[in-house]
Every structure is written in structure tokens, then in C-alpha cells.
Amino acid sequence: MQRRDFIKNTVLTTGAIAFGSCKEKDPYAEREYKGQIAIIGAGAAGLYAGYLLEEKKANYVxxxxxxxxxxxxxSLxxxxxxxxxxxxxKIYGDRSVWYDWAKESGASFIPNNTTDFYQVGSQLLSESQAGSNNDVKAALAVAQQALNYTGADMTLLQLMESAKLAPGVRYITEALVAAKNGTSANRLSVLGVAEQRLARSAGEGEFSLANRSLSAVLEEKCKNVIPKVVLNTQIKRIDYSNQRIMLEDAQAQRRYVDKVILTVPLSVLQSTDLQFTPALPDTKIASIKGIGMGTGIKVVLVFNQRFWDASADSIYTAGVVPEYSASSNGRSTKSFVLTGTVMGEKAEALSALSTSAAIQSLLKDLDGLYGKGVAMGSLTNARLMDWGKxxxxxxxxxxxxxxGGGLLNRQTLSAPVQRRLYFAGEATHYGGHSGTVHGAMESGRRVVEELYRDVT
Ligand SMILES: Cc1cc2nc3c(=O)[nH]c(=O)nc-3n(C[C@H](O)[C@H](O)[C@H](O)COP(=O)(O)OP(=O)(O)OC[C@H]3O[C@@H](n4cnc5c(N)ncnc54)[C@H](O)[C@@H]3O)c2cc1C
Structure with missing residues (x-):
């Protein structure tokens, strides 16, 4: 196995979860619930919870x-x-309902016969060239060390410093470990990363769809659920002090239901956007604070020529964007698209710029690698998606x-309140699949099981 595959597989392999695989049989198949259920949020967790409730002919919105x-x-x-x-x-692992859904919807996967490139100084080295560069080798070794870490908890930055990694290649470790986990090296717990990796069990590999978007897969598989979605309805207050739970939206319109499945992002729970009456238990509030979530940016750059290597998969750069994906490879021979992912501190700095200044800074970096004016002169379109905004x-x-308490803390976050408020969404996954689509879906399955377990 090549070093890249070794790292990627180790970083990203996922699987059936410790607390109930997606493919497990429904333990409460015989139970019926006639009360009114509200799901808050129509992402992967909310839609999959709806999908399972639809199968059970439950009364939900x-x-x-x-x-x-x-x-x-x-998708754009x-x-x-x-x-x-x-x-x-990407779909991480081949043992999840999400992977099965993609296959069932007729998606084909892009063959994994590509190469990564790493910036060293002002040069881009292919994977095989980088294999004989000691600094790159050290950066990959520290990434590996982080994934298997068992010592006292520390940040990835502290681990890189203690390993005396050359500053010029630290971005590689940071891109492979911190950015993949949604943040920067100075904020990520290496113990937490290693713990999540150990818990994962969704199978091998990572898969990109060649002929359709992930939204198309979701829309097709959830076609019976989508009519139950009420759009443009931000729930601002949940009052569960009475027998029926009151939901108040941003227009002060009130609705009354019996059970609530919350799938809003962790950052929404961390904000004051959603109020609970009575306040959530102290343990729940502490668990919300014990997990990180910060901004992340995806940049789409469309060019009128391909100036990167035809075999490129990821291009790791020391500039503003740690990792570019050659997104058009395997998808189109007419469009030439690079998408860059930026997380944590670097994303905050980029977010502070105007869109045109941000794009200019990326093009300058790319020109530094591929030749003056090469990227700048061939850009035809650009889009910056700032998820923090x-x-x-x-x-x-x-x-x-x-x-932060690791997976145990996520389990506390996931615990139902009063057998009436159920917590799903990627952050509540305590089997190592947080930050993924299949993890979000598995959390949707967990809450539906919890809800029916509580039906007497
Ligand atoms: C840039 C980026 C790249 C990623 N790459 C990958 C990848 O390659 N592979 C992978 O598996 N995962 C990836 N992920 C992670 C994955 O997208 C998420 O883990 C998953 O989609 C989360 O699903 P969810 O249902 O938990 O939350 P969400 O998808 O966030 O759904 C929550 C929903 O709640 C709604 N909402 C919020 N507040 C309220 C409210 N008050 N009232 C009503 N509705 C509300 C939101 O609008 C949203 O639609 C990536 C994420 C990002 C941002």
C-alpha cells in the first residue's frame, strides 16, 4: 500500500457503529407510536430519521x-x-446505509488511481518524489503518530512541536489530520482523534461519485420524506415544561407536539439561537461546550484549462488552502475545477477578507506553484462557501x-431529555463517525430507536 493510501485509510476508514449499525434490525419493529413527532433540521440526520419514521408510518413533520x-x-x-x-x-467506508444508497441510486465511483502532490519550498512534489524527502516523510510519520496517539492529551500543534517537524512541512500534517477533522492543529485533541479512529467500523476506502451529486442521492432516497419538510421555519424556542412540547418559530408561530428530534448543528446548540424552557440539564450544557466546532470554507475555482497534473487527486499546498481537490477529474473532460478546503484558523483569516480578495490570494499562491499568470489568467469562475457564515x-x-471528554462526552450530548427530546446530528455520534454524513444518518437511526424504546 502506498504511503498516501496508508494515511488516508487510517485517517478516514469508518464503519458500522458500536451502538448499533445502520444495517441492524429494528429492535422495536412491533411498537406503534401515534403521537406527533417534530424533527428539527432537514440535513442527513433529520431526513434519515424521517425516512425511518416514514417506514413506521409515524406521525411526523x-x-x-x-x-x-x-x-x-x-451542491452548486x-x-x-x-x-x-x-x-x-466523499463517502467514507463501504459499510453504511449512505454507501448503499449511493450504489442503489446508480452512482458510479471515480476510480482511485490518482496521485497526491505536496508543496516543498516553492516546488510541487508528486507522491513518489515526496517519498524520498525526509521532511515530508517526517510530516507523514507525525500524522500517523497522531492517529495512534495514547499519551497525555495535547493538541496536534504540540505534537508537531515536540516532534520538531520542519516548519515548512507542518501544513502537511495539519491538512491530513486537523483539516480532515474540521479544524486547525492548535485546536485539535490528538487523543480525541485517535479515540475516534479506534471506534470506527464502517469499512475501508473513500468514494467520490462520478455521475451524480450527493444531494441527488439524498433527494432520490428521501423522496417520500421531502413532502413532510416545512422549509423556512427556524425553530427559536422549545418549551417542554408542559405535557405537550411547544415549538416557536422565528415568526412567533407556535406548534405543539409530543416528541422532538433535534438535529441542528452543534454550533446552533452552542449559540443563543435556540432557547429551551426549562433550560437543558447542566450535564447536557457541559457536553455541548466539550466539543469544538468552528468555521470551514470550500472554495470552487473553475479554469479554462487544466494546469495541474492529469493524475492529481489532492494537491497539498503551504499557502492559504492546505488541500485542493482536482474535482473535475473523473467527472468531466470539459470543465477544469479545483476545490479547496480550509478549516480552523486559516478559514477565519480567509473569512475576514472580501470574496474577491480571498480568491486573489489563492490565485497568487497557485501562480507561485504553476507559473506566473497561469491560474490568474485562466480563471473563469469562482465561488466561496463560508460555512461559518x-x-x-x-x-x-x-x-x-x-x-473535552471525547466520545463519552458525545454520548452525554446524545442522551434524551425526559424521554421527549432526542438529540441527533453528526456531533452526537459517539462511535467515531462524527463529522461525516453516514455518522449523521446513524445518529438519526439511533434517535428513532430511542424514541420507540421509550414508547410503553
Ligand atoms: C466543507 C465540508 C466538507 C465536508 N466533507 C465531508 C465529506 O467529504 N464526507 C462526509 O461524510 N462528510 C463531510 N462533511 C460533514 C457532513 O457534511 C456532515 O457531518 C453532515 O452532513 C451533517 O448532517 P447533520 O444532519 O448532522 O447536520 P446538517 O446537515 O447541518 O443539518 C442540520 C439542519 O438543521 C437546520 N437548522 C439549523 N437550525 C435550525 C433551527 N433552529 N430550526 C430548524 N432547522 C434548523 C440547518 O439549516 C440544517 O439544514 C463535510 C462538511 C463540510 C462543511
């Missing part, structure tokens, strides 16, 4: 704050001759922080 379904699965249409993913892009998402995805 989904309230979604924005004007579209999908949450952090969102009409920008190139294929739909470009602005959020989730999305009013209902407010960030990228959750990550473990030092002293």
Missing part, C-alpha cells in the same frame, strides 16, 4: 430553517458541466478538543 433540504450536503449547479459539492464530497449551520463540523 420536519421543520427546516433554510429554504432547502440537505444541510451540509449542498450550473457552475460547470457537473454539480460541484460545497459541503460533503451560513446562519443555520454556523461552522464546518464538530471536532474533539483537549479536555
Amino acid at each position: 420536519i421543520y427546516e430553517a433554510s429554504d432547502q433540504i440537505g444541510g451540509r450536503i449542498r 449547479k450550473g457552475f460547470a458541466d457537473f454539480d460541484i459539492e460545497l459541503g460533503a464530497e 451560513d446562519p443555520f449551520i454556523k461552522g464546518a463540523y464538530s471536532y474533539p478538543i483537549v479536555g
Whole structure:
């Protein structure tokens, strides 16, 4: 196995979860519930919970704050001759309902015969060239060390410093470990990363769809659920002090239901956007604070020529964008698209710039690598998706922080309140699949099971 595959597989392999695989049989198949259920949020967790409730012929409705379904699965249409993913892009692991859904919907996967490139100084080295560079080798070794870490908790930055990694290649470790986990090296707990990796069990590999977007898969599989989604309905207050739970939206319209499945992003729970009466238990509030979530940016750059290597998969750069994906490879021969992912501190700095200044800074970096004016002169279109600025998402995805309590803390976050409020969404996954689509879906399954377990 090549070093890249080794790292990638180790970083990203996922699987059936410790607390109940997606494919497990429904333990409460015989139970009926006739009360009114409200799901808050129409992302992967909310839609999959709806999908399972639909199968059970339950009485449910989904309230979604924005004007579209999908949450952090969102694709940009009409920008190139294929739909470009602005959020989730890859399917991690081959043992999940999400993977099965993609296959069932007729999606084909892009063959994994590509190469990564790493910036060293002002040069780009291919994977095989980088294999004989000692600094790159050290950066990859520290990434590996982080994934298997068992010592006292520390940040990835502290681990890189203690390993005396050359400053010029630290960005590689940071891109492979911190950015993949949704943040920067100074904020990520290495113990948390290693713990999540150990818990994962969704199978091998990572898969990109060649002929359709993730939104298209979700829309097709959830076609019976989508009519139950009420868009443009931001729930601002949940009053569960009486027998029926009152939900108040941003227009002060009230609804009364019996049970609530919450799937809003962790960042929404961390904000004051959603109020609970009575306040959530102290343990729940502490668990919300024990997990990190910060901004993340996806940048889409469309060019009139391909100036990067035809075999490129990821291009790791020391500049503003740690990792570019050659998104058009395997999807189009007419459009030439690079998408860059930026997380944590670097995303905050980029977010502070105007869109045109941000794009200019990226093009300058690319010109530095590929030749003066090469990127600048061939750009035809650009889009910057700043997830931290999305009013209902407010960030990228959750990550473990030092002293945050790890998976046990996520389990506390996931615990129902009064057998009436159920907590789903990627951040509540305590089997190592947080920050993923299949993890969000598995949390949707968990809450439906909890809800029916509580039906007497
Ligand atoms: C840039 C980026 C890249 C990613 N890449 C990958 C990847 O390659 N592979 C992968 O598996 N995962 C990836 N992820 C993570 C993945 O997208 C998420 O883990 C998953 O989609 C989260 O689903 P969810 O249902 O938990 O939350 P969301 O999708 O965020 O859904 C929550 C919904 O709640 C709504 N909402 C918020 N507040 C309210 C309210 N008060 N009332 C009503 N509705 C509300 C929101 O609008 C949203 O639609 C990526 C994420 C980002 C941002």
C-alpha cells in the first residue's frame, strides 16, 4: 500500500457503529407510536430519521430553517458541466446505509488511481518524489503518530512541536489530520482523534461519485420524506415544561407536539439561537461546550484549462488552502475545477477578507506553484462557501478538543431529555463517525430507536 493510501485509510476508514449499525434490525419493529413527532433540521440526520419514521408510518413533520433540504450536503449547479459539492464530497467506508444508497441510486465511483502532490519550498512534489524527502516523510510519520496517539492529551500543534517537524512541512500534517477533522492543529485533541479512529467500523476506502451529486442521492432516497419538510421555519424556542412540547418559530408561530428530534448543528446548540424552557440539564450544557466546532470554507475555482497534473487527486499546498481537490477529474473532460478546503484558523483569516480578495490570494499562491499568470489568467469562475457564515449551520463540523471528554462526552450530548427530546446530528455520534454524513444518518437511526424504546 502506498504511503498516501496508508494515511488516508487510517485517517478516514469508518464503519458500522458500536451502538448499533445502520444495517441492524429494528429492535422495536412491533411498537406503534401515534403521537406527533417534530424533527428539527432537514440535513442527513433529520431526513434519515424521517425516512425511518416514514417506514413506521409515524406521525411526523420536519421543520427546516433554510429554504432547502440537505444541510451540509449542498451542491452548486450550473457552475460547470457537473454539480460541484460545497459541503460533503466523499463517502467514507463501504459499510453504511449512505454507501448503499449511493450504489442503489446508480452512482458510479471515480476510480482511485490518482496521485497526491505536496508543496516543498516553492516546488510541487508528486507522491513518489515526496517519498524520498525526509521532511515530508517526517510530516507523514507525525500524522500517523497522531492517529495512534495514547499519551497525555495535547493538541496536534504540540505534537508537531515536540516532534520538531520542519516548519515548512507542518501544513502537511495539519491538512491530513486537523483539516480532515474540521479544524486547525492548535485546536485539535490528538487523543480525541485517535479515540475516534479506534471506534470506527464502517469499512475501508473513500468514494467520490462520478455521475451524480450527493444531494441527488439524498433527494432520490428521501423522496417520500421531502413532502413532510416545512422549509423556512427556524425553530427559536422549545418549551417542554408542559405535557405537550411547544415549538416557536422565528415568526412567533407556535406548534405543539409530543416528541422532538433535534438535529441542528452543534454550533446552533452552542449559540443563543435556540432557547429551551426549562433550560437543558447542566450535564447536557457541559457536553455541548466539550466539543469544538468552528468555521470551514470550500472554495470552487473553475479554469479554462487544466494546469495541474492529469493524475492529481489532492494537491497539498503551504499557502492559504492546505488541500485542493482536482474535482473535475473523473467527472468531466470539459470543465477544469479545483476545490479547496480550509478549516480552523486559516478559514477565519480567509473569512475576514472580501470574496474577491480571498480568491486573489489563492490565485497568487497557485501562480507561485504553476507559473506566473497561469491560474490568474485562466480563471473563469469562482465561488466561496463560508460555512461559518451560513446562519443555520454556523461552522464546518464538530471536532474533539483537549479536555473535552471525547466520545463519552458525545454520548452525554446524545442522551434524551425526559424521554421527549432526542438529540441527533453528526456531533452526537459517539462511535467515531462524527463529522461525516453516514455518522449523521446513524445518529438519526439511533434517535428513532430511542424514541420507540421509550414508547410503553
Ligand atoms: C466543507 C465540508 C466538507 C465536508 N466533507 C465531508 C465529506 O467529504 N464526507 C462526509 O461524510 N462528510 C463531510 N462533511 C460533514 C457532513 O457534511 C456532515 O457531518 C453532515 O452532513 C451533517 O448532517 P447533520 O444532519 O448532522 O447536520 P446538517 O446537515 O447541518 O443539518 C442540520 C439542519 O438543521 C437546520 N437548522 C439549523 N437550525 C435550525 C433551527 N433552529 N430550526 C430548524 N432547522 C434548523 C440547518 O439549516 C440544517 O439544514 C463535510 C462538511 C463540510 C462543511
